[in-house]
Amino acid sequence: MAELTAGMITTLEVSHKAPFGYFLSDGGDQEVLLHENDVTRSLGEHEKISVFLYQDHQGRIAATMTLPTVRFDAFDWATAVSLHKKYGTFLDIGINKDLLLSKDDMTYEWESWPQPGDRVYCSLKLDKKQRLFARLADETEIRRISIPAPEKLQNKNVHATIYRLVLDGAHVLTDEGYIGFIHNAEVNGTIRLGQAFDCRVIDVKENGSLNLSMKPRSYEMIEGNSEKIIAYMNSRDGAMPYWDKSLPEDIKKRFGISKGDFKKALGQLMKEGKLFQKDGWSYLKQEE
Structure with missing residues (x-):
């Protein structure tokens, strides 16, 4: 036996x-x-x-009697349930015992490990002591389950999950099965293995893979900054001591944006007839 x-x-x-x-x-x-x-x-x-x-x-x-879909010879998505700096991330594979994705298989700081709710594509493996661990899918396995992206996806939004982190960014798989890459320059905030998010397609490559960005389109950024400015002004009875000649450091401290982005938002608000400037101040126009 x-x-x-x-x-x-x-x-x-x-x-x-x-x-x-x-x-x-x-x-x-x-x-x-x-x-x-x-x-x-x-x-x-x-x-x-x-x-x-x-x-x-x-x-x-x-x-x-519960047979998991994550097996030695079969990969599937597993959801992270807890993170322990000493060991790694524990995953739910559908049985009563959580499966460990060891820190030894994640060669980066723990802040980039999967956190509860994140998902990783994995199978099973045994260590030298015959203990059961999660095995992350390699590039060959991801490419096996992927499909080429059509050119019509250019500038469209997709939902993607990070399956591998590298020094200059992250490799992702979209819900449709397209492989993509997000460069660090196109990342908002910090990213994690297993993290899922909405992003936009900035390039469809000849091999059917995607270059993606987490950053908003320029008009979306202007709209977001405009809303931030309006909210601040409404909290001050429709006036603020900032205008397009304010110091960049003052703008950054108050709104967390660059002076260039601040001026674009102000320009859009003035173009829409919502705001005017006078003597170093900006004022919301009152509805007649």
Whole structure:
């Protein structure tokens, strides 16, 4: 009989009932516990069932009747449930025991590890001590499941998930299955492995992959800055001590944007007849 190891899907026979579940046998001298929490239906004595084997919290081989889609020979998405700086990120693969994506497989700072709610595409692997871990999908596997993007996606929005981080950015897979890349220059804030977000297509390459950006289009940026300015002015009865000749550092401190972006937003508001400037101040026009 082959040794029963974590990660296997195998057929075992119900040996006998226990107060806390069932003991299963491989027909030889190996028995494993099927805990009552891992039982999905009533079982009869000597019934043969398919189970997935894993290590319980004491490190013993245990069984579950829930067969995960993440396996040694099959990749699937797994959701992060917790992050521990000492170990890595724990993933939910559908069974009662979370699977560890080891910090040793993430060669970057913990702030870039998957956080609860993030998803990673992975399979299973065993370490030298026969402990079960998550194995991240490599580029070959991602390309196997991907499809080429059509040219009509140029400047369109897509929803993507980061599957690999590199020094100059992140490789992503869109919900449709398109491979993309986001350069650090096109990133807003910090990014993480497994993070999902909306972004826009800035280039469709000949091989069907995408160059993407998390940054808003220029008109969207102007609209956002205009709304920020209007909100601030409304909090001050429609007036503020800033105009297009204010110092860049004052603008940055108050609004968190560059003077150039501030002037574009002011210009748009004046063009729309919502604002005017006088003696170093800006004023909202009152509705007549």
